[in-house]
Amino acid sequence: MKIEARGVHFSYGDVPALRGVTLGAGEGEVVGLVGPNGSGKTTLLRCLDGILRPQRGTIFLDGRELGQIGPRELSRRVGYLPQGSPPSFPLTVFDTVLLGRRPHLGWRVGERDLRVVSGLLEEMGMEGLALRYFGELSGGERQKVLLARLLAQEPEVLLLDEPTAHLDLRHQLEILDLLRKKARERGITVLMALHDLNLASGFSDRVVLLHRGRVLASGRPGSVLTPSRLERVYGVRVRRMGGKDRPYLLPLRPS
Amino acid sequence: MAGKAVVLPAVLVAVLLAVGYLGYRAGSRTLVTPESTLTVVDDSGKYVEVPRTLRSLVVLHSDAGEIICALGAENLVVGVSPTTKAKLAPKFDNVSEVGSCSSPNYEKIVELRPEVVITYSGSTGSEGQLRSRLEPLGIRVLCLDAYKLELIPRDIRLLGLMLGKEERAEEYAGFFENLVRLIENRVSGLPAENKVRVYLEGHKDYQTASHGTMGHSIITTAGGLNLAAGEPVPYPLVSSEWVLERDPDVVLKNTGSKVLPGGGRGLTDPGPLRQVREALLSRPGWSELKAARENRVYVVSWDLWGGGSQIITLCHVARWFYPSLFQDLDPSPLHRQLVENFWGLEYRGVFTYP
Amino acid sequence: MRGKALRLYRSFVRRKLWVILFLLLLLFLLSLLSLSLGAAKLGPGTVWRAFFSKILPLSPPDRLSEVIVWELRVPRILMAVLAGAGLALAGAVSQGLLRNPLASPYTLGISSAAGFGASLALVLGLGVVGGEYLVVANAFCFALLATLLVWALGLKKGMSPESVILAGIAVMYLFSSLTSILQYAAEPRALQGVVFWLMGGLHTATWEGVMPVLVLFLLCSPPLLGSSWDLNAMAVGDETARSLGVNVRRVRGMGLVLLSLLTAGIVSFTGTIGFIGLVSPHLARMLVGGDHRFLLPCSCSVGALLLLGADTLARTLLAPTEIPVGAITSLLGIPFFLHLLLRKRRDYWA
Numbered sequence A: 001m002k003i004e005a006r007g008v009h010f011s012y013g014d015v016p017a018l019r020g021v022t023l024g025a026g027e028g029e030v031v032g033l034v035g036p037n038g039s040g041k042t043t044l045l046r047c048l049d050g051i052l053r054p055q056r057g058t059i060f061l062d063g064r065e066l067g068q069i070g071p072r073e074l075s076r077r078v079g080y081l082p083q084g085s086p087p088s089f090p091l092t093v094f095d096t097v098l099l100g101r102r103p104h105l106g107w108r109v110g111e112r113d114l115r116v117v118s119g120l121l122e123e124m125g126m127e128g129l130a131l132r133y134f135g136e137l138s139g140g141e142r143q144k145v146l147l148a149r150l151l152a153q154e155p156e157v158l159l160l161d162e163p164t165a166h167l168d169l170r171h172q173l174e175i176l177d178l179l180r181k182k183a184r185e186r187g188i189t190v191l192m193a194l195h196d197l198n199l200a201s202g203f204s205d206r207v208v209l210l211h212r213g214r215v216l217a218s219g220r221p222g223s224v225l226t227p228s229r230l231e232r233v234y235g236v237r238v239r240r241m242g243g244k245d246r247p248y249l250l251p252l253r254p255s
Numbered sequence B: 001m002a003g004k005a006v007v008l009p010a011v012l013v014a015v016l017l018a019v020g021y022l023g024y025r026a027g028s029r030t031l032v033t034p035e036s037t038l039t040v041v042d043d044s045g046k047y048v049e050v051p052r053t054l055r056s057l058v059v060l061h062s063d064a065g066e067i068i069c070a071l072g073a074e075n076l077v078v079g080v081s082p083t084t085k086a087k088l089a090p091k092f093d094n095v096s097e098v099g100s101c102s103s104p105n106y107e108k109i110v111e112l113r114p115e116v117v118i119t120y121s122g123s124t125g126s127e128g129q130l131r132s133r134l135e136p137l138g139i140r141v142l143c144l145d146a147y148k149l150e151l152i153p154r155d156i157r158l159l160g161l162m163l164g165k166e167e168r169a170e171e172y173a174g175f176f177e178n179l180v181r182l183i184e185n186r187v188s189g190l191p192a193e194n195k196v197r198v199y200l201e202g203h204k205d206y207q208t209a210s211h212g213t214m215g216h217s218i219i220t221t222a223g224g225l226n227l228a229a230g231e232p233v234p235y236p237l238v239s240s241e242w243v244l245e246r247d248p249d250v251v252l253k254n255t256g257s258k259v260l261p262g263g264g265r266g267l268t269d270p271g272p273l274r275q276v277r278e279a280l281l282s283r284p285g286w287s288e289l290k291a292a293r294e295n296r297v298y299v300v301s302w303d304l305w306g307g308g309s310q311i312i313t314l315c316h317v318a319r320w321f322y323p324s325l326f327q328d329l330d331p332s333p334l335h336r337q338l339v340e341n342f343w344g345l346e347y348r349g350v351f352t353y354p
Numbered sequence C: 001m002r003g004k005a006l007r008l009y010r011s012f013v014r015r016k017l018w019v020i021l022f023l024l025l026l027l028f029l030l031s032l033l034s035l036s037l038g039a040a041k042l043g044p045g046t047v048w049r050a051f052f053s054k055i056l057p058l059s060p061p062d063r064l065s066e067v068i069v070w071e072l073r074v075p076r077i078l079m080a081v082l083a084g085a086g087l088a089l090a091g092a093v094s095q096g097l098l099r100n101p102l103a104s105p106y107t108l109g110i111s112s113a114a115g116f117g118a119s120l121a122l123v124l125g126l127g128v129v130g131g132e133y134l135v136v137a138n139a140f141c142f143a144l145l146a147t148l149l150v151w152a153l154g155l156k157k158g159m160s161p162e163s164v165i166l167a168g169i170a171v172m173y174l175f176s177s178l179t180s181i182l183q184y185a186a187e188p189r190a191l192q193g194v195v196f197w198l199m200g201g202l203h204t205a206t207w208e209g210v211m212p213v214l215v216l217f218l219l220c221s222p223p224l225l226g227s228s229w230d231l232n233a234m235a236v237g238d239e240t241a242r243s244l245g246v247n248v249r250r251v252r253g254m255g256l257v258l259l260s261l262l263t264a265g266i267v268s269f270t271g272t273i274g275f276i277g278l279v280s281p282h283l284a285r286m287l288v289g290g291d292h293r294f295l296l297p298c299s300c301s302v303g304a305l306l307l308l309g310a311d312t313l314a315r316t317l318l319a320p321t322e323i324p325v326g327a328i329t330s331l332l333g334i335p336f337f338l339h340l341l342l343r344k345r346r347d348y349w350a
Helices: A042-047 A071-077 A094-097 A113-122 A139-152 A167-188 A196-202 A229-236 B002-024 B062-070 B080-086 B106-112 B125-136 B150-161 B166-187 B212-223 B241-245 B271-281 B307-321 B330-344 C004-036 C044-052 C064-097 C108-123 C131-156 C161-184 C186-198 C207-226 C228-236 C237-243 C248-269 C275-287 C293-315 C323-341
Strands: A003-012 A015-025 A030-034 A056-061 A077-080 A159-161 A190-191 A204-210 A214-219 A234-241 A247-254 B037-041 B047-051 B057-059 B079-081 B117-118 B138-142 B196-201 B222-227 B250-255 B297-301
Touching: A015 A042, A015 A056, A015 A190, A015 A214, A030 A042, A030 A167, A030 A196, A030 B166, A042 A190, A042 B138, A042 B222, A071 A077, A077 A139, A077 C237, A094 A113, A094 C108, A094 C228, A113 A139, A139 A167, A159 A167, A167 A190, A167 A196, A196 A247, A204 A229, A214 A229, A229 A234, A234 B307, B002 C004, B002 C064, B037 B057, B037 B117, B037 B150, B047 B138, B047 B307, B057 B062, B062 B079, B062 B080, B062 B150, B062 B166, B079 B080, B079 B106, B106 B125, B106 C064, B125 B138, B125 C064, B150 B212, B150 B307, B166 B212, B166 B307, B196 B212, B196 B241, B212 B222, B212 B250, B212 B307, B241 C131, B241 C228, B250 B271, B250 B307, B271 B297, B271 C131, B297 B307, B307 B330, C004 C044, C004 C064, C004 C275, C004 C293, C044 C064, C064 C161, C064 C207, C064 C228, C064 C248, C064 C275, C064 C293, C108 C131, C108 C161, C108 C186, C108 C248, C108 C323, C131 C161, C131 C248, C161 C186, C161 C248, C186 C323, C207 C248, C207 C293, C228 C237, C228 C248, C228 C293, C237 C248, C275 C323, C293 C323
Parallel strands: A030 A190, A030 A204, A077 A159, A159 A190, B057 B079, B057 B117, B117 B138, B196 B222, B196 B250, B250 B297
Antiparallel strands: A003 A015, A003 A056, A204 A214, A234 A247, B037 B047
């Protein structure tokens, strides 16, 4: 297990968000976190990144407790993309991606740092955008740049909260494809919270379904995303189509 | 990254400046060295070493300027403040301007190489800064608070000593002391209930003066009772009801430079002063005031409220308060004497009404 | 096509460095010009000989020129450069820390508190130490008090940008209103002193004043400049910055304390000079963009240029009367800034 949560409980004041969550992800695995609003996806990701400290339970990274790992080292190994599109800031694309190198930087920016950034930009076909200002880009381009920044961190684990929200179809697919590719190539563990069940189905090795702060089911997409479970969790009737391993779900009507 | 680009030139400049500064400090900075000196105590209470015979000075306020004119030493003045120049025209028309006492121009002062600079004490006269910047260069700073009536004779005698005009100084100081003594003696026996109750208003409507101010001391020296004496701030803002409630015996109004740009000196007839008085009386309820009914509302122009002119104001005020006691005291010839005989200026203008 | 992005980026960076170097050169030239101007009638040749005679083996002109140049003009120019650079740096850092284009040392209450301390000294003669340094020491102490208040209030609310901004504005109004009350109770002569102080001026710049400001600047600017990367990260957002390993609370807390200290030290000697801290970072952003590694040094250069230019005008336009520097900075700075803002289409803040 690369990254693991055991018996994690977290409440915002009096309001419980996670009630005993246990899950893990291995090296190179792509895990899709699904569940309705308020099921605890964001909270879980924040706990896994060390932003929130669970009131009960522990998070482990490579078998070590998260609390024992210093913030600098943690930021070198775990990358986190929060939900939502950030307000824009006056940096160029190159500088934004370069920001991802901060955990590795001293005072000076080294040759290696510059090469990592330019290499990533080339790989993702964004060379031409290198000196454009972040604020001038479209939503899809921005998300790609933020993803490049995460990859520049050269992390072992990637935590993404709704990386495809507000994006058009093509960009959604581009990004998820890239994530899967990186997971395979570099053995990066990817945990992503997705609202779109079909994307989760198509791009995850494993799907974890959260319901009211608890893990309802975890496993291959085909085995987790059953109509009865989905009706129970989302309150919606769905028709299941497509393959057995990676189904396609068509919503019908609220039940 | 940009750090390197900045550090190198910065270090270079710093080294240059350090070398220059040390080289400068190594030499002497004194610009002025008088041959023999004497030590006096000025109005700030400090000991100041001044040249035995003064040859050049800078004057930053007109109160001292007046004294110097009275002593006949105006030719020794090499620099003045703009207000001094304006108030004592044409005496200092050809003298350089060096900034005001609250904002002096050090470059100009230094360029003129005066032996002494005269200013007020405290921060109003930039005393601290003037001392710290000019004294290392050999230029002495003398604080004369000649806006306070009680300090004027002392300041006159001090300057007389420094300028070698002791006789004239005695004459001039005596002018002040005699008048003050005369007035004080005549009002000394007055019991409190007979004292005139006074409301004093400044340039701003309803702004009066409480204890510790020049207006208050003039009123009390003349034997009056300042109605605002007990207020907590020096220049409190009161209301119409406040005045009506207290129903003063006498109302004194000091008119500002906005209404009288040239001061009383620029007037040929009392018209503007009369207008001020009428405006005052037309305030609701004010025509019913005791002072209004008995015709004891007086308007004074602002140039009678500073420096040596205060003595004339004092005379006017004493006569207004107690006409029976001061029938023989006529301020106008005294004012003429002050302006023409002592200051050597033209006596003209209308300063009070009625 | 290989490595094109990298090449472009390198020349992009190089261009920014050239801009900063150019600004520094301009600053040097302006300093020389400013040195040769003044109320005393000294020709440029005389001035430069007096100046360089101490550095190079030249024979000096008369002692008067020496005194005027080295005692009056050089410290004043130094103070203008240091104060301009310091205020601009403080402004740029505060804008970065609080992610707010209107942040400046003024809106953090530091200047108002210093003004109150100075007024207390000028009007009531009350102060921490007596004598010559009464006003300066008072201004500094109250500025520090304001810093402490803002820091403590912000800390209580987790050092979020919003809480710091609100705390700063509250403190600013607190001290401004107290100053107004003092002004009401003041004698006209003391009042004039207060008004002059509040408008800011460099006419009191002496070597004794320049030294503490220089020391403070040398102490505070390296850590502030060193936090450039953290500021870049924080520009994106607190959460992102944290995930990149930035200790947001500590960076914001320390940064605020340092920039306040720097501002307090400057403002105690110069009075409240407005707009340098607000406008310089924006002008710098238009020239070199939002990367703090270049933005901070560029802000310093812009600030120094602005203040030196304004002060030179202040003491020469109506010589021998001196116009308060603060009046000139607001008159010049704002229209210029508006003009640039309206002309360029690109939005330079976000």
